[in-house]
Amino acid sequence: MKWIFIISFLTNAFFLFAQDSVTVKKKWELRGYIKNLESLSFDKNFKNLIAGNLLHNRLNIKWMPNEKWTAVAQFRNRLIWGDEVRLVPEYAKQLRNPNEKLNLQKPWLQNKSLVLHTNTERLYVDFREENINVRIGRQRINWGIGATWNPNDIFNAYNFLDFDYEERPGADGGKVQYLFNSSFNAELAYAHTGQKNGNVAAIKYALNKWNYDLQLITGWYNEHPTVGAGWAGSIKDAGFKGELQYYFGNKDSANHFNATVEADYMFKKGWYVSTGFLYVHHGLTKPVTDFTNINLKLSPENLMPTRWNFIVTAAKEFTPLLSGNMSVLYAPGTNFVILLPSLKYNIATNLDVDIIAQSFFTQLNNKFEAVNHRGFLRMKWSF
Amino acid sequence: MSKETVTGIIIYNTSTAYLALLVNTMKLSFLISCLFALQTSAQSAKEIVQKADEKMRGATSQVELTIKTIRPTWTRSMDVKAWMKGSDFSMILVQSPAKDKGIVFLKRKKEVWNWMPSLERTIKLPPSMMSQSWMGTDFTNDDLVKESSIVNDYNHSIIGDTVIQDRNCYIIQMIPKPEAAVVWGKLIVCIDKKDFLELHTKFYDEDGTLINIMNAYDVKMMDSRLIPTRFEMIPADKKNQKTEMIYRSIKYNRPIEDGFFTAEKMKTVS
Numbered sequence: 001m002k003w004i005f006i007i008s009f010l011t012n013a014f015f016l017f018a019q020d021s022v023t024v025k026k027k028w029e030l031r032g033y034i035k036n037l038e039s040l041s042f043d044k045n046f047k048n049l050i051a052g053n054l055l056h057n058r059l060n061i062k063w064m065p066n067e068k069w070t071a072v073a074q075f076r077n078r079l080i081w082g083d084e085v086r087l088v089p090e091y092a093k094q095l096r097n098p099n100e101k102l103n104l105q106k107p108w109l110q111n112k113s114l115v116l117h118t119n120t121e122r123l124y125v126d127f128r129e130e131n132i133n134v135r136i137g138r139q140r141i142n143w144g145i146g147a148t149w150n151p152n153d154i155f156n157a158y159n160f161l162d163f164d165y166e167e168r169p170g171a172d173g174g175k176v177q178y179l180f181n182s183s184f185n186a187e188l189a190y191a192h193t194g195q196k197n198g199n200v201a202a203i204k205y206a207l208n209k210w211n212y213d214l215q216l217i218t219g220w221y222n223e224h225p226t227v228g229a230g231w232a233g234s235i236k237d238a239g240f241k242g243e244l245q246y247y248f249g250n251k252d253s254a255n256h257f258n259a260t261v262e263a264d265y266m267f268k269k270g271w272y273v274s275t276g277f278l279y280v281h282h283g284l285t286k287p288v289t290d291f292t293n294i295n296l297k298l299s300p301e302n303l304m305p306t307r308w309n310f311i312v313t314a315a316k317e318f319t320p321l322l323s324g325n326m327s328v329l330y331a332p333g334t335n336f337v338i339l340l341p342s343l344k345y346n347i348a349t350n351l352d353v354d355i356i357a358q359s360f361f362t363q364l365n366n367k368f369e370a371v372n373h374r375g376f377l378r379m380k381w382s383f
Numbered sequence: 384m385s386k387e388t389v390t391g392i393i394i395y396n397t398s399t400a401y402l403a404l405l406v407n408t409m410k411l412s413f414l415i416s417c418l419f420a421l422q423t424s425a426q427s428a429k430e431i432v433q434k435a436d437e438k439m440r441g442a443t444s445q446v447e448l449t450i451k452t453i454r455p456t457w458t459r460s461m462d463v464k465a466w467m468k469g470s471d472f473s474m475i476l477v478q479s480p481a482k483d484k485g486i487v488f489l490k491r492k493k494e495v496w497n498w499m500p501s502l503e504r505t506i507k508l509p510p511s512m513m514s515q516s517w518m519g520t521d522f523t524n525d526d527l528v529k530e531s532s533i534v535n536d537y538n539h540s541i542i543g544d545t546v547i548q549d550r551n552c553y554i555i556q557m558i559p560k561p562e563a564a565v566v567w568g569k570l571i572v573c574i575d576k577k578d579f580l581e582l583h584t585k586f587y588d589e590d591g592t593l594i595n596i597m598n599a600y601d602v603k604m605m606d607s608r609l610i611p612t613r614f615e616m617i618p619a620d621k622k623n624q625k626t627e628m629i630y631r632s633i634k635y636n637r638p639i640e641d642g643f644f645t646a647e648k649m650k651t652v653s
Contacts, residue, residue: 128651142504168502179647182645183645185647208646213507237509266512
């Protein structure tokens with residue numbers, strides 16, 4: 001796979017000198033971005049600062065030789081340095097996504113305080129004709145409907161808190177979609193998640209009826225039979241969405257399920273408000289004595305460390321260039337709270353700056369207290 | 384590297400991108416309805432009004448537009464391609480800037496979807512997105528795209544003549560009928576006498592306060608129709624800012640199947 005990385009870096013160099021979006025002929029498309037993320041992490045008293053730096057490049061290459069065939073390769077190149085690299089042993093090893101069956105990543109450089117790493121995020125061939133679509137390779141099989149939590153997204157395991165990774169990881173597999181008509185289709189998908197017995201295979205039926213998008217899922221998830229359902233519609237002028245995923249038990253575990261319900265509304269003058277609820281059967285229901293018990297290593301079966309979760313988000317465009325967002329997450333049982341304010345400003349046409357903060361609170365030993373605070377400054381240039 | 388970060392960033396990205404784009408798409412709808420309004424009011428006979436409607440709007444249209452948001456200290460430009468069929472179906476593809484390229488909006492009757500290529504997912508939007516206010520006014524997208532309101536809901540009268548861009552124009556006053564549920568209190572419209580081109584319009588609210596001024600320029604032959612191709616909309620209380628819209632291409636009445644306006648199609652339009 002070495003040639004892929006070489007191509008990737010050569011093209012990156014090319015983009016440093018290129019302006020704006022570049023389309024070489026019309027059969028090729030080369031796009032992406034360069035981001036710089038500065039992060040500061042403090043303890044509960046805003047002390048013991050840990051600083052991190054990330055220079056992050058994404059490169060999306062698409063080849064469309066004709067109307068039916070498309071080939072896609074996408075790379076994520078990251079240069080990471082600072083305290084966090086110093087503090088975490090074998091930092092580069094942790095960058096390998098354990099859910100990818102094929103090893104298409106490469107740590108180019110690693111020393112005490114600096115890591116340069118590339119991962120192949122997408123690598124697939126797509127065939128599309130009239131009513132059929134087939135896609136083979138590393139791809140995102142995305143069956144989620146909701147904005148925050150996605151119990152139906154059974155092909156992917158990712159940390160939903162990772163805001164700097166909106167594309168999400170891919171899965172190694174294939175899918176076939178057939179359109180019966182413009183409002184009804186079926187999709188059959190398979191992926192190997194790289195784990196032992198990590199096979200996921202399922203069929204999704206999708207229907208648009210009564211002003212609702214509806215879906216039914218049935219399949220196999222890591223040795224469990226599973227069924228799911230999801231919808232997106234409205235009640236009066238408010239959006240109304242939900243997802244439910246049920247896992248039948250096997251010799252290792254009992255029946256369990258995850259469910260989410262969301263509502264959103266756009267008020268006059270540009271205020272957007274969304275609220276969501278998530279139930280995770282396996283989640284914690286009692287306060288913890290150690291914050292590390294709140295495990296943020298998540299999977300489709302464990303979308304949150306806690307059983308009951310509520311989130312409220314408000315967003316507002318102050319001017320066409322400046323917008324703000326505030327989310328509050330609360331998990332009763334553990335009394336776990338996250339505050340997530342952010343601002344976004346468009347400095348120039350393709351240059352955005354984000355200022356993001358997050359504070360974690362929880363109940364530890366009968367005392368509700370702050371756990372840590374983080375601040376981020378991100379610049380993003382898209383091409 | 385810290386992984387624990389912001390929840391709801393998808394919401395954030397979506398709404399941020401959406402807010403800006405929605406405002407632009409509303410401007411598009413608004414402009415179309417204005418054009419339509421003014422052409423139709425040029426003559427009093429209802430048959431002519433209806434013919435003018437057909438002439439301006441078409442059963443379907445495919446347009447490529449540049450939308451410029453202009454403020455004293457900055458300017459942003461966005462290119463979009465839009466497909467429209469009647470008032471029930473529309474699809475809008477963002478062509479530039481690079482950061483938004485490939486984002487698609489689909490409206491089918493009361494349902495609205497958004498395709499985000501970077502997330503590889505379709506997001507269904509709440510119907511309240513459509514009743515979002517336009518440029519900070521009390522007028523909503525829904526209000527603005529109501530068809531034929533301008534034909535049926537107003538009394539039109541010629542109140543004078545003027546010359547705009549070397550063209551002789553009628554000055555026409557439009558007052559809503561008492562029972563009409565319309566957003567404007569009065570419109571003053573200047574229409575070219577020979578080619579029925581709307582070149583200037585003033586929009587007043589129900590208290591008689593001037594809200595917006597629209598000017599049209601660059602009259603050209605587009606798809607065998609002579610139309611203005613550059614429009615500017617100036618809010619009356621903010622004279623140093625405006626929105627400009629430039630038609631780069633337009634095609635009327637090419638057949639588009641209803642099946643084109645579907646969530647699956649959003650993923651492949653170009």
